[in-house]
Amino acid sequence: MNTVAAVEPRHAAGQRIRERIFRGATLAAALLVLTLLGGVAVSLIKGSWPAFAHFKFGFLTREIWNPVTDQYGALAPVYGTLVTSLLAMLLAIPISFGIAIFLTELSPSWLKRPVGVAIELLAAVPSIIFGIWGLFVLSPILQRHVQPWLIEWLGPLPLIGKLFQGPPFGIGVLSASFVLAIMVIPFIAAVMRDVFETIPDVLKESAYGLGATTWEVIWKVVVPHARTGMVGGIMLGLGRALGETMAVTFVIGNAHRISTSLLAPGTTISASIANEFTEAVGDLYTSSLVALGSLLFLITFSVIAAARFMLLRLDRRALSSV
Protein backbone atom coordinates (compact mmCIF):
# COMPACT_ATOMS: atom_id res chain seq x y z
CA MET A 1 0.00 0.00 0.00
CA ASN A 2 1.45 3.32 -0.99
CA THR A 3 -1.35 5.31 0.58
CA VAL A 4 0.77 6.11 3.58
CA ALA A 5 3.61 7.26 1.40
CA ALA A 6 6.28 9.47 2.85
CA VAL A 7 5.31 13.09 3.02
CA GLU A 8 6.98 15.06 0.31
CA PRO A 9 7.43 18.77 0.97
CA ARG A 10 4.89 19.94 -1.61
CA HIS A 11 2.32 17.58 -0.19
CA ALA A 12 2.98 18.58 3.36
CA ALA A 13 0.92 21.76 3.27
CA GLY A 14 -2.08 19.95 1.72
CA GLN A 15 -1.80 17.21 4.30
CA ARG A 16 -1.75 19.70 7.12
CA ILE A 17 -4.88 21.45 5.84
CA ARG A 18 -6.72 18.16 5.46
CA GLU A 19 -5.61 17.19 8.93
CA ARG A 20 -7.04 20.41 10.28
CA ILE A 21 -10.34 19.95 8.43
CA PHE A 22 -10.76 16.33 9.55
CA ARG A 23 -9.86 17.08 13.13
CA GLY A 24 -12.21 20.05 13.13
CA ALA A 25 -15.04 17.93 11.75
CA THR A 26 -14.64 15.27 14.44
CA LEU A 27 -14.46 17.92 17.16
CA ALA A 28 -17.54 19.69 15.79
CA ALA A 29 -19.49 16.41 15.76
CA ALA A 30 -18.40 15.67 19.33
CA LEU A 31 -19.45 19.14 20.47
CA LEU A 32 -22.80 18.68 18.71
CA VAL A 33 -23.47 15.71 20.98
CA LEU A 34 -22.73 17.95 23.93
CA THR A 35 -24.98 20.78 22.78
CA LEU A 36 -27.79 18.38 21.89
CA LEU A 37 -28.58 17.68 25.53
CA GLY A 38 -28.51 21.39 26.30
CA GLY A 39 -30.69 22.05 23.27
CA VAL A 40 -33.26 19.53 24.46
CA ALA A 41 -33.37 21.14 27.91
CA VAL A 42 -33.66 24.70 26.55
CA SER A 43 -36.38 23.88 24.01
CA LEU A 44 -38.44 22.00 26.60
CA ILE A 45 -38.20 24.81 29.13
CA LYS A 46 -39.12 27.35 26.45
CA GLY A 47 -42.10 25.28 25.31
CA SER A 48 -43.39 24.74 28.83
CA TRP A 49 -42.92 28.33 29.96
CA PRO A 50 -46.52 29.47 29.28
CA ALA A 51 -47.89 26.64 31.43
CA PHE A 52 -45.53 27.24 34.33
CA ALA A 53 -46.09 31.01 34.14
CA HIS A 54 -49.86 30.54 34.16
CA PHE A 55 -50.26 27.84 36.81
CA LYS A 56 -47.14 28.65 38.83
CA PHE A 57 -46.34 26.05 41.46
CA GLY A 58 -49.90 24.74 41.33
CA PHE A 59 -49.07 22.84 38.14
CA LEU A 60 -47.11 20.38 40.23
CA THR A 61 -49.61 19.94 43.04
CA ARG A 62 -53.00 19.81 41.31
CA GLU A 63 -54.72 16.68 40.08
CA ILE A 64 -57.14 18.44 37.72
CA TRP A 65 -56.70 17.95 33.97
CA ASN A 66 -59.52 19.58 32.07
CA PRO A 67 -59.11 20.73 28.45
CA VAL A 68 -62.61 22.22 28.47
CA THR A 69 -61.93 24.72 31.25
CA ASP A 70 -58.22 24.88 30.35
CA GLN A 71 -57.10 23.79 33.81
CA TYR A 72 -54.07 21.53 34.02
CA GLY A 73 -52.12 19.92 36.84
CA ALA A 74 -49.35 17.34 36.66
CA LEU A 75 -50.01 15.39 39.83
CA ALA A 76 -51.90 12.42 38.32
CA PRO A 77 -49.44 11.69 35.49
CA VAL A 78 -46.41 12.18 37.75
CA TYR A 79 -47.96 9.84 40.33
CA GLY A 80 -48.77 7.29 37.63
CA THR A 81 -45.26 7.45 36.20
CA LEU A 82 -43.63 6.88 39.58
CA VAL A 83 -46.02 4.13 40.75
CA THR A 84 -45.92 2.08 37.52
CA SER A 85 -42.13 2.32 37.33
CA LEU A 86 -41.53 1.41 40.96
CA LEU A 87 -43.94 -1.53 40.77
CA ALA A 88 -42.26 -2.65 37.55
CA MET A 89 -38.89 -2.57 39.30
CA LEU A 90 -40.25 -4.71 42.17
CA LEU A 91 -41.27 -7.34 39.64
CA ALA A 92 -38.24 -7.02 37.37
CA ILE A 93 -35.31 -6.93 39.82
CA PRO A 94 -35.58 -10.50 41.20
CA ILE A 95 -36.11 -11.99 37.74
CA SER A 96 -33.23 -10.00 36.22
CA PHE A 97 -30.98 -11.06 39.12
CA GLY A 98 -31.93 -14.69 38.54
CA ILE A 99 -31.20 -14.45 34.81
CA ALA A 100 -27.82 -12.80 35.45
CA ILE A 101 -26.89 -15.54 37.92
CA PHE A 102 -28.00 -18.23 35.50
CA LEU A 103 -25.95 -16.75 32.69
CA THR A 104 -22.75 -16.22 34.68
CA GLU A 105 -22.66 -19.04 37.24
CA LEU A 106 -25.05 -21.80 36.29
CA SER A 107 -25.52 -22.19 32.60
CA PRO A 108 -23.53 -24.87 30.77
CA SER A 109 -21.29 -23.08 28.32
CA TRP A 110 -23.12 -24.32 25.23
CA LEU A 111 -26.34 -22.77 26.52
CA LYS A 112 -24.83 -19.46 27.58
CA ARG A 113 -24.73 -17.78 24.19
CA PRO A 114 -28.18 -18.78 22.90
CA VAL A 115 -29.90 -17.78 26.14
CA GLY A 116 -27.90 -14.55 26.34
CA VAL A 117 -28.78 -13.66 22.75
CA ALA A 118 -32.46 -14.49 23.33
CA ILE A 119 -32.58 -12.16 26.33
CA GLU A 120 -30.85 -9.44 24.28
CA LEU A 121 -33.40 -9.95 21.49
CA LEU A 122 -36.17 -9.34 24.01
CA ALA A 123 -34.52 -5.96 24.57
CA ALA A 124 -34.57 -5.27 20.82
CA VAL A 125 -38.33 -5.80 20.45
CA PRO A 126 -39.82 -2.32 19.91
CA SER A 127 -42.02 -0.95 22.64
CA ILE A 128 -45.10 -0.69 20.44
CA ILE A 129 -45.03 -4.49 20.12
CA PHE A 130 -45.08 -4.82 23.90
CA GLY A 131 -48.01 -2.41 23.87
CA ILE A 132 -50.14 -4.32 21.38
CA TRP A 133 -49.27 -7.63 23.07
CA GLY A 134 -50.02 -6.17 26.50
CA LEU A 135 -53.41 -4.91 25.37
CA PHE A 136 -54.64 -7.98 23.50
CA VAL A 137 -52.91 -10.84 25.35
CA LEU A 138 -51.59 -9.89 28.78
CA SER A 139 -54.39 -7.62 30.02
CA PRO A 140 -57.19 -10.17 29.38
CA ILE A 141 -55.16 -12.83 31.20
CA LEU A 142 -54.58 -10.50 34.15
CA GLN A 143 -58.24 -9.50 34.16
CA ARG A 144 -59.55 -13.05 34.13
CA HIS A 145 -57.03 -14.91 36.24
CA VAL A 146 -54.79 -12.65 38.30
CA GLN A 147 -56.83 -9.64 39.32
CA PRO A 148 -59.88 -11.53 40.72
CA TRP A 149 -57.45 -13.54 42.83
CA LEU A 150 -55.73 -10.37 44.10
CA ILE A 151 -59.11 -8.78 44.89
CA GLU A 152 -60.29 -11.86 46.78
CA TRP A 153 -57.16 -12.58 48.79
CA LEU A 154 -55.34 -9.27 49.19
CA GLY A 155 -58.32 -6.89 49.02
CA PRO A 156 -59.64 -7.60 52.54
CA LEU A 157 -56.22 -7.14 54.18
CA PRO A 158 -55.69 -4.04 56.32
CA LEU A 159 -53.44 -1.28 54.88
CA ILE A 160 -52.35 -2.87 51.62
CA GLY A 161 -55.88 -4.14 50.92
CA LYS A 162 -56.89 -0.77 49.45
CA LEU A 163 -54.41 -1.32 46.63
CA PHE A 164 -56.33 -4.35 45.41
CA GLN A 165 -59.96 -3.31 45.54
CA GLY A 166 -62.51 -2.42 42.91
CA PRO A 167 -63.47 -4.14 39.67
CA PRO A 168 -60.82 -5.97 37.61
CA PHE A 169 -60.52 -3.59 34.65
CA GLY A 170 -57.75 -5.47 32.90
CA ILE A 171 -56.11 -2.29 31.65
CA GLY A 172 -54.73 -0.04 34.37
CA VAL A 173 -51.75 0.65 36.59
CA LEU A 174 -51.05 -3.01 37.38
CA SER A 175 -51.07 -4.13 33.74
CA ALA A 176 -48.81 -1.23 32.78
CA SER A 177 -46.37 -2.22 35.52
CA PHE A 178 -46.34 -5.82 34.27
CA VAL A 179 -45.56 -4.78 30.70
CA LEU A 180 -42.89 -2.35 31.91
CA ALA A 181 -41.32 -5.07 34.03
CA ILE A 182 -41.06 -7.41 31.04
CA MET A 183 -39.49 -4.61 29.02
CA VAL A 184 -36.79 -3.66 31.52
CA ILE A 185 -35.84 -7.22 32.54
CA PRO A 186 -33.42 -7.71 29.62
CA PHE A 187 -31.71 -4.36 30.30
CA ILE A 188 -31.16 -4.95 34.00
CA ALA A 189 -30.18 -8.58 33.42
CA ALA A 190 -27.62 -7.57 30.77
CA VAL A 191 -25.96 -4.99 33.04
CA MET A 192 -25.92 -7.36 36.02
CA ARG A 193 -24.42 -10.12 33.91
CA ASP A 194 -21.71 -7.78 32.63
CA VAL A 195 -20.98 -6.59 36.16
CA PHE A 196 -20.80 -10.17 37.49
CA GLU A 197 -18.37 -11.07 34.73
CA THR A 198 -15.92 -8.39 35.84
CA ILE A 199 -15.36 -10.16 39.17
CA PRO A 200 -11.99 -11.93 39.25
CA ASP A 201 -12.25 -15.72 39.21
CA VAL A 202 -9.65 -15.93 41.99
CA LEU A 203 -12.11 -14.42 44.46
CA LYS A 204 -14.77 -16.97 43.63
CA GLU A 205 -12.31 -19.85 43.55
CA SER A 206 -10.99 -19.02 47.01
CA ALA A 207 -14.52 -19.13 48.39
CA TYR A 208 -15.18 -22.46 46.66
CA GLY A 209 -11.90 -23.70 48.09
CA LEU A 210 -13.19 -22.95 51.57
CA GLY A 211 -16.18 -25.18 50.88
CA ALA A 212 -18.80 -22.56 50.02
CA THR A 213 -21.80 -23.59 47.94
CA THR A 214 -22.51 -21.86 44.63
CA TRP A 215 -25.22 -19.75 46.23
CA GLU A 216 -22.92 -18.72 49.09
CA VAL A 217 -20.29 -17.65 46.57
CA ILE A 218 -22.90 -15.58 44.74
CA TRP A 219 -24.44 -14.03 47.83
CA LYS A 220 -21.31 -13.46 49.91
CA VAL A 221 -18.63 -12.81 47.28
CA VAL A 222 -20.16 -11.83 43.95
CA VAL A 223 -23.00 -9.60 45.16
CA PRO A 224 -21.02 -7.50 47.68
CA HIS A 225 -18.34 -7.00 45.03
CA ALA A 226 -20.84 -6.02 42.34
CA ARG A 227 -23.17 -3.91 44.46
CA THR A 228 -22.52 -0.51 42.87
CA GLY A 229 -22.76 -1.89 39.37
CA MET A 230 -25.97 -3.73 40.22
CA VAL A 231 -27.57 -0.58 41.58
CA GLY A 232 -26.39 1.25 38.46
CA GLY A 233 -28.07 -1.36 36.27
CA ILE A 234 -31.28 -1.14 38.29
CA MET A 235 -31.31 2.66 37.98
CA LEU A 236 -30.73 2.33 34.23
CA GLY A 237 -33.77 0.06 34.03
CA LEU A 238 -35.73 2.52 36.17
CA GLY A 239 -34.79 5.35 33.81
CA ARG A 240 -36.11 3.28 30.96
CA ALA A 241 -39.35 2.42 32.73
CA LEU A 242 -40.00 6.06 33.67
CA GLY A 243 -39.76 7.27 30.08
CA GLU A 244 -41.33 4.32 28.32
CA THR A 245 -44.20 5.51 26.16
CA MET A 246 -45.92 3.26 23.66
CA ALA A 247 -46.21 0.10 25.74
CA VAL A 248 -47.75 2.03 28.63
CA THR A 249 -50.06 4.07 26.40
CA PHE A 250 -51.75 0.88 25.23
CA VAL A 251 -52.51 -0.60 28.64
CA ILE A 252 -52.73 2.21 31.22
CA GLY A 253 -56.28 3.35 30.35
CA ASN A 254 -55.40 7.06 30.14
CA ALA A 255 -57.49 8.33 33.04
CA HIS A 256 -56.25 11.59 34.58
CA ARG A 257 -56.93 10.70 38.18
CA ILE A 258 -55.17 9.16 41.13
CA SER A 259 -56.78 5.95 42.35
CA THR A 260 -55.68 4.10 45.44
CA SER A 261 -56.34 0.81 43.69
CA LEU A 262 -53.61 -0.53 41.43
CA LEU A 263 -56.29 -2.23 39.34
CA ALA A 264 -57.85 1.08 38.24
CA PRO A 265 -56.90 2.94 35.05
CA GLY A 266 -54.48 5.82 35.39
CA THR A 267 -52.03 7.68 33.23
CA THR A 268 -48.35 8.47 33.03
CA ILE A 269 -46.50 11.51 31.75
CA SER A 270 -45.43 9.86 28.52
CA ALA A 271 -48.84 8.25 27.91
CA SER A 272 -50.59 11.61 28.36
CA ILE A 273 -48.26 13.26 25.86
CA ALA A 274 -48.56 10.44 23.32
CA ASN A 275 -52.34 10.34 23.58
CA GLU A 276 -53.14 14.02 23.62
CA PHE A 277 -50.36 15.99 21.96
CA THR A 278 -51.55 15.92 18.36
CA GLU A 279 -55.12 16.62 19.44
CA ALA A 280 -54.26 19.41 21.83
CA VAL A 281 -55.87 22.67 20.75
CA GLY A 282 -54.88 25.92 22.38
CA ASP A 283 -51.45 27.12 23.48
CA LEU A 284 -51.99 26.45 27.16
CA TYR A 285 -52.97 22.81 26.52
CA THR A 286 -49.94 22.18 24.31
CA SER A 287 -47.66 24.02 26.69
CA SER A 288 -48.96 21.98 29.64
CA LEU A 289 -48.11 18.78 27.79
CA VAL A 290 -44.61 20.07 27.02
CA ALA A 291 -44.35 21.02 30.70
CA LEU A 292 -45.14 17.39 31.54
CA GLY A 293 -42.31 16.48 29.15
CA SER A 294 -39.95 18.80 31.04
CA LEU A 295 -40.83 17.08 34.31
CA LEU A 296 -40.18 13.69 32.71
CA PHE A 297 -36.86 14.95 31.38
CA LEU A 298 -35.88 16.19 34.83
CA ILE A 299 -36.84 12.91 36.52
CA THR A 300 -35.23 10.57 33.97
CA PHE A 301 -32.15 12.78 33.61
CA SER A 302 -31.45 12.56 37.36
CA VAL A 303 -32.02 8.81 37.47
CA ILE A 304 -29.94 8.04 34.36
CA ALA A 305 -27.14 10.41 35.41
CA ALA A 306 -26.96 8.69 38.80
CA ALA A 307 -26.94 5.29 37.08
CA ARG A 308 -24.18 6.26 34.65
CA PHE A 309 -22.18 7.71 37.50
CA MET A 310 -22.33 4.39 39.35
CA LEU A 311 -21.38 2.46 36.22
CA LEU A 312 -18.58 4.88 35.37
CA ARG A 313 -16.06 3.05 37.46
CA LEU A 314 -16.57 -0.16 35.55
CA ASP A 315 -14.70 -0.92 32.40
CA ARG A 316 -16.79 0.59 29.63
CA ARG A 317 -15.93 -2.26 27.33
CA ALA A 318 -17.49 -4.70 29.77
CA LEU A 319 -20.81 -2.91 29.39
CA SER A 320 -21.08 -3.12 25.65
CA SER A 321 -24.63 -4.38 25.71
CA VAL A 322 -26.32 -1.27 27.02
Place this chain on the structure above:
Amino acid sequence: MSGSAHRRRAMRKFTNALALGLSGLATAIGLAFLGAILWTLVKNGLAGMSLSLFTEMTPPPGDSGGLLNAIYGSVVMTLMGILIGAPIGMLAGTYLAEYGRTSRISAVIRFVNDILLSAPSIIVGLFVYEVFVVRMGHFSAIAGAIALAVIAMPVTVRTTEDMLNLVPQGMKDASTAMGAYPWRTITNIIYPAARSGIVTGMLLAVARISGETAPLLFTALNNQFWSTNLGAPMANLPVVIFQYALSPYKNWQQLAWSGALLITLTILILSIIARFVVSALNPGGKR
Protein backbone atom coordinates in the same frame (compact mmCIF):
# COMPACT_ATOMS: atom_id res chain seq x y z
CA MET B 1 -23.15 -32.02 67.93
CA SER B 2 -22.50 -33.84 64.70
CA GLY B 3 -26.27 -33.96 64.28
CA SER B 4 -26.54 -30.17 64.21
CA ALA B 5 -23.57 -29.96 61.82
CA HIS B 6 -25.35 -32.40 59.55
CA ARG B 7 -28.52 -30.39 59.74
CA ARG B 8 -26.63 -27.19 58.92
CA ARG B 9 -24.99 -28.81 55.95
CA ALA B 10 -28.31 -30.12 54.68
CA MET B 11 -29.79 -26.66 55.17
CA ARG B 12 -26.99 -25.02 53.17
CA LYS B 13 -27.40 -27.53 50.40
CA PHE B 14 -31.13 -26.94 50.38
CA THR B 15 -30.73 -23.14 50.21
CA ASN B 16 -28.26 -23.59 47.39
CA ALA B 17 -30.59 -25.83 45.38
CA LEU B 18 -33.54 -23.53 46.03
CA ALA B 19 -31.68 -20.36 44.96
CA LEU B 20 -30.23 -21.95 41.84
CA GLY B 21 -33.59 -23.46 40.96
CA LEU B 22 -35.23 -20.04 41.27
CA SER B 23 -32.59 -18.48 39.04
CA GLY B 24 -33.26 -21.13 36.40
CA LEU B 25 -36.96 -20.40 36.78
CA ALA B 26 -36.33 -16.66 36.30
CA THR B 27 -34.48 -17.40 33.07
CA ALA B 28 -37.32 -19.62 31.90
CA ILE B 29 -39.80 -16.80 32.65
CA GLY B 30 -37.73 -14.31 30.66
CA LEU B 31 -37.49 -16.66 27.68
CA ALA B 32 -41.21 -17.51 27.96
CA PHE B 33 -42.11 -13.83 27.50
CA LEU B 34 -40.04 -13.63 24.33
CA GLY B 35 -41.66 -16.83 23.10
CA ALA B 36 -45.17 -15.64 24.00
CA ILE B 37 -44.72 -12.33 22.20
CA LEU B 38 -43.29 -13.94 19.06
CA TRP B 39 -46.01 -16.60 19.08
CA THR B 40 -48.78 -13.99 19.33
CA LEU B 41 -47.24 -11.98 16.50
CA VAL B 42 -46.88 -14.96 14.20
CA LYS B 43 -50.35 -16.30 15.02
CA ASN B 44 -52.14 -12.99 14.46
CA GLY B 45 -49.83 -11.53 11.86
CA LEU B 46 -49.57 -14.43 9.43
CA ALA B 47 -53.33 -14.36 8.79
CA GLY B 48 -52.95 -10.98 7.10
CA MET B 49 -49.76 -11.75 5.19
CA SER B 50 -50.49 -11.49 1.50
CA LEU B 51 -49.15 -9.75 -1.55
CA SER B 52 -51.68 -6.93 -1.17
CA LEU B 53 -49.92 -5.96 2.06
CA PHE B 54 -47.01 -4.75 -0.04
CA THR B 55 -48.92 -3.42 -3.05
CA GLU B 56 -51.89 -1.50 -1.62
CA MET B 57 -52.30 1.63 0.49
CA THR B 58 -53.71 1.83 4.00
CA PRO B 59 -57.49 1.50 3.57
CA PRO B 60 -60.43 3.32 5.14
CA PRO B 61 -62.23 1.32 7.86
CA GLY B 62 -63.96 -1.79 6.56
CA ASP B 63 -62.20 -1.76 3.21
CA SER B 64 -59.37 -4.03 2.16
CA GLY B 65 -55.91 -2.64 1.62
CA GLY B 66 -52.25 -2.95 2.50
CA LEU B 67 -49.41 -1.13 4.15
CA LEU B 68 -47.42 0.01 1.13
CA ASN B 69 -47.36 3.72 1.98
CA ALA B 70 -46.46 2.96 5.61
CA ILE B 71 -43.66 0.56 4.66
CA TYR B 72 -42.30 3.10 2.18
CA GLY B 73 -42.45 5.89 4.77
CA SER B 74 -40.71 3.80 7.42
CA VAL B 75 -37.92 2.80 5.05
CA VAL B 76 -37.41 6.36 3.83
CA MET B 77 -37.38 7.95 7.27
CA THR B 78 -35.21 5.22 8.80
CA LEU B 79 -32.65 5.54 5.98
CA MET B 80 -32.65 9.32 6.20
CA GLY B 81 -32.31 9.13 9.96
CA ILE B 82 -29.27 6.87 9.62
CA LEU B 83 -27.77 8.97 6.81
CA ILE B 84 -27.99 12.06 9.02
CA GLY B 85 -27.22 10.52 12.39
CA ALA B 86 -24.57 7.91 11.63
CA PRO B 87 -21.88 10.10 9.97
CA ILE B 88 -22.09 12.66 12.76
CA GLY B 89 -21.99 9.90 15.35
CA MET B 90 -19.05 8.26 13.62
CA LEU B 91 -17.07 11.53 13.55
CA ALA B 92 -17.85 12.22 17.20
CA GLY B 93 -16.86 8.66 18.13
CA THR B 94 -13.63 9.15 16.19
CA TYR B 95 -12.86 12.28 18.19
CA LEU B 96 -13.48 10.46 21.47
CA ALA B 97 -11.36 7.44 20.50
CA GLU B 98 -8.48 9.16 18.70
CA TYR B 99 -8.03 12.91 19.09
CA GLY B 100 -9.52 13.56 22.49
CA ARG B 101 -9.03 10.19 24.11
CA THR B 102 -7.93 11.53 27.46
CA SER B 103 -9.13 15.14 27.41
CA ARG B 104 -11.56 16.37 30.02
CA ILE B 105 -14.12 17.50 27.45
CA SER B 106 -14.21 13.94 26.10
CA ALA B 107 -15.10 12.59 29.52
CA VAL B 108 -18.01 15.04 29.66
CA ILE B 109 -19.10 14.19 26.11
CA ARG B 110 -19.01 10.46 26.90
CA PHE B 111 -21.18 11.03 29.95
CA VAL B 112 -23.66 13.17 28.01
CA ASN B 113 -23.76 10.64 25.19
CA ASP B 114 -24.52 7.83 27.63
CA ILE B 115 -27.41 9.89 28.97
CA LEU B 116 -28.72 10.56 25.45
CA LEU B 117 -28.45 6.82 24.82
CA SER B 118 -30.99 6.11 27.56
CA ALA B 119 -33.10 9.27 27.26
CA PRO B 120 -36.82 8.62 26.63
CA SER B 121 -37.57 8.81 22.91
CA ILE B 122 -40.74 10.80 23.48
CA ILE B 123 -38.56 13.63 24.81
CA VAL B 124 -36.65 13.59 21.53
CA GLY B 125 -40.00 13.84 19.72
CA LEU B 126 -40.99 16.89 21.77
CA PHE B 127 -37.58 18.47 21.15
CA VAL B 128 -37.82 18.07 17.37
CA TYR B 129 -41.42 19.28 17.50
CA GLU B 130 -40.37 22.45 19.31
CA VAL B 131 -37.34 23.12 17.11
CA PHE B 132 -38.55 22.08 13.64
CA VAL B 133 -42.29 21.42 13.46
CA VAL B 134 -43.31 24.62 15.24
CA ARG B 135 -41.01 26.65 13.00
CA MET B 136 -42.10 24.97 9.78
CA GLY B 137 -45.71 25.25 10.85
CA HIS B 138 -46.65 21.66 9.98
CA PHE B 139 -45.69 18.01 10.45
CA SER B 140 -43.26 16.56 7.92
CA ALA B 141 -41.27 13.47 7.01
CA ILE B 142 -38.05 15.42 7.31
CA ALA B 143 -38.85 16.27 10.95
CA GLY B 144 -39.49 12.56 11.57
CA ALA B 145 -36.15 11.67 10.00
CA ILE B 146 -34.36 14.24 12.18
CA ALA B 147 -35.99 12.83 15.31
CA LEU B 148 -34.79 9.34 14.32
CA ALA B 149 -31.31 10.75 13.59
CA VAL B 150 -31.14 12.21 17.11
CA ILE B 151 -31.86 8.73 18.47
CA ALA B 152 -29.43 6.94 16.13
CA MET B 153 -26.54 9.31 16.77
CA PRO B 154 -25.60 8.36 20.35
CA VAL B 155 -25.72 4.66 19.39
CA THR B 156 -23.14 5.18 16.62
CA VAL B 157 -20.99 7.44 18.81
CA ARG B 158 -20.73 4.69 21.38
CA THR B 159 -20.13 1.76 19.02
CA THR B 160 -17.63 3.71 16.87
CA GLU B 161 -15.59 4.66 19.91
CA ASP B 162 -15.64 1.12 21.30
CA MET B 163 -14.69 -0.40 17.95
CA LEU B 164 -11.85 2.07 17.23
CA ASN B 165 -10.43 1.30 20.66
CA LEU B 166 -10.18 -2.36 19.67
CA VAL B 167 -7.74 -1.56 16.84
CA PRO B 168 -4.24 -2.49 18.06
CA GLN B 169 -2.10 0.48 19.02
CA GLY B 170 0.80 -1.04 17.05
CA MET B 171 -1.04 -0.52 13.77
CA LYS B 172 -1.61 3.13 14.56
CA ASP B 173 2.01 3.60 15.64
CA ALA B 174 3.28 1.93 12.46
CA SER B 175 1.28 4.33 10.33
CA THR B 176 2.44 7.34 12.33
CA ALA B 177 6.05 6.17 12.03
CA MET B 178 5.64 6.20 8.25
CA GLY B 179 4.97 9.91 8.55
CA ALA B 180 1.21 9.80 8.09
CA TYR B 181 -0.91 12.52 9.60
CA PRO B 182 -3.57 11.32 12.04
CA TRP B 183 -6.43 11.83 9.55
CA ARG B 184 -4.63 9.58 7.10
CA THR B 185 -4.00 6.94 9.74
CA ILE B 186 -7.63 7.11 10.79
CA THR B 187 -9.20 6.94 7.35
CA ASN B 188 -6.74 4.51 5.74
CA ILE B 189 -5.73 2.24 8.62
CA ILE B 190 -8.09 2.47 11.55
CA TYR B 191 -11.46 2.67 9.76
CA PRO B 192 -10.77 -0.36 7.52
CA ALA B 193 -9.54 -2.34 10.53
CA ALA B 194 -12.69 -1.51 12.50
CA ARG B 195 -15.05 -1.73 9.55
CA SER B 196 -17.17 -4.70 10.58
CA GLY B 197 -17.56 -3.29 14.08
CA ILE B 198 -18.71 0.06 12.76
CA VAL B 199 -21.14 -1.63 10.36
CA THR B 200 -22.52 -3.60 13.32
CA GLY B 201 -23.10 -0.37 15.19
CA MET B 202 -25.03 1.04 12.26
CA LEU B 203 -27.15 -2.10 11.94
CA LEU B 204 -27.99 -1.86 15.63
CA ALA B 205 -28.86 1.82 15.16
CA VAL B 206 -31.17 0.92 12.25
CA ALA B 207 -32.79 -1.78 14.38
CA ARG B 208 -33.23 0.71 17.19
CA ILE B 209 -34.91 3.46 15.17
CA SER B 210 -37.03 1.37 12.82
CA GLY B 211 -39.43 0.47 15.63
CA GLU B 212 -39.53 3.89 17.28
CA THR B 213 -43.05 5.25 17.52
CA ALA B 214 -43.16 8.02 20.10
CA PRO B 215 -40.77 10.43 18.32
CA LEU B 216 -42.73 10.09 15.05
CA LEU B 217 -46.12 10.83 16.61
CA PHE B 218 -45.63 14.59 16.57
CA THR B 219 -43.01 14.96 13.85
CA ALA B 220 -43.98 12.84 10.82
CA LEU B 221 -47.48 12.16 12.15
CA ASN B 222 -49.20 9.87 9.64
CA ASN B 223 -50.73 9.94 6.20
CA GLN B 224 -53.58 7.85 4.89
CA PHE B 225 -52.35 8.21 1.33
CA TRP B 226 -49.27 7.67 -0.79
CA SER B 227 -46.86 10.56 -0.40
CA THR B 228 -43.22 11.01 -1.34
CA ASN B 229 -43.14 14.66 -0.29
CA LEU B 230 -40.55 15.00 2.47
CA GLY B 231 -42.07 18.32 3.52
CA ALA B 232 -45.46 16.77 4.26
CA PRO B 233 -46.71 14.27 6.83
CA MET B 234 -45.74 10.72 5.90
CA ALA B 235 -47.21 7.36 6.81
CA ASN B 236 -44.99 4.99 8.78
CA LEU B 237 -45.43 1.51 10.19
CA PRO B 238 -45.18 2.23 13.93
CA VAL B 239 -47.74 5.02 13.96
CA VAL B 240 -50.07 3.03 11.68
CA ILE B 241 -49.80 0.09 14.07
CA PHE B 242 -50.57 2.40 16.99
CA GLN B 243 -53.66 3.91 15.39
CA TYR B 244 -54.99 0.75 13.80
CA ALA B 245 -54.48 -1.49 16.83
CA LEU B 246 -56.51 0.88 19.02
CA SER B 247 -59.29 1.21 16.45
CA PRO B 248 -62.51 -0.82 16.71
CA TYR B 249 -62.31 -2.00 13.06
CA LYS B 250 -61.37 -5.61 12.45
CA ASN B 251 -59.55 -4.99 9.15
CA TRP B 252 -57.45 -2.21 10.72
CA GLN B 253 -56.55 -4.44 13.68
CA GLN B 254 -55.53 -7.19 11.25
CA LEU B 255 -53.26 -4.76 9.39
CA ALA B 256 -51.77 -3.65 12.72
CA TRP B 257 -50.86 -7.26 13.58
CA SER B 258 -49.33 -7.86 10.16
CA GLY B 259 -47.36 -4.63 10.44
CA ALA B 260 -46.21 -5.61 13.93
CA LEU B 261 -45.00 -8.99 12.67
CA LEU B 262 -43.20 -7.34 9.76
CA ILE B 263 -41.42 -4.77 11.92
CA THR B 264 -40.43 -7.27 14.63
CA LEU B 265 -39.03 -9.77 12.14
CA THR B 266 -37.03 -7.02 10.45
CA ILE B 267 -35.56 -5.86 13.74
CA LEU B 268 -34.80 -9.33 15.08
CA ILE B 269 -33.10 -10.31 11.80
CA LEU B 270 -31.04 -7.09 11.84
CA SER B 271 -30.00 -7.72 15.46
CA ILE B 272 -29.01 -11.31 14.72
CA ILE B 273 -27.01 -10.30 11.62
CA ALA B 274 -25.27 -7.63 13.70
CA ARG B 275 -24.24 -10.28 16.23
CA PHE B 276 -22.84 -12.52 13.51
CA VAL B 277 -20.78 -9.64 12.16
CA VAL B 278 -19.35 -9.10 15.65
CA SER B 279 -18.39 -12.72 16.16
CA ALA B 280 -16.84 -12.84 12.68
CA LEU B 281 -14.79 -9.79 13.60
CA ASN B 282 -13.83 -11.03 17.00
CA PRO B 283 -13.70 -14.85 16.92
CA GLY B 284 -13.19 -16.40 20.30
CA GLY B 285 -13.86 -13.01 21.85
CA LYS B 286 -16.20 -12.41 24.72
CA ARG B 287 -19.67 -13.89 24.39
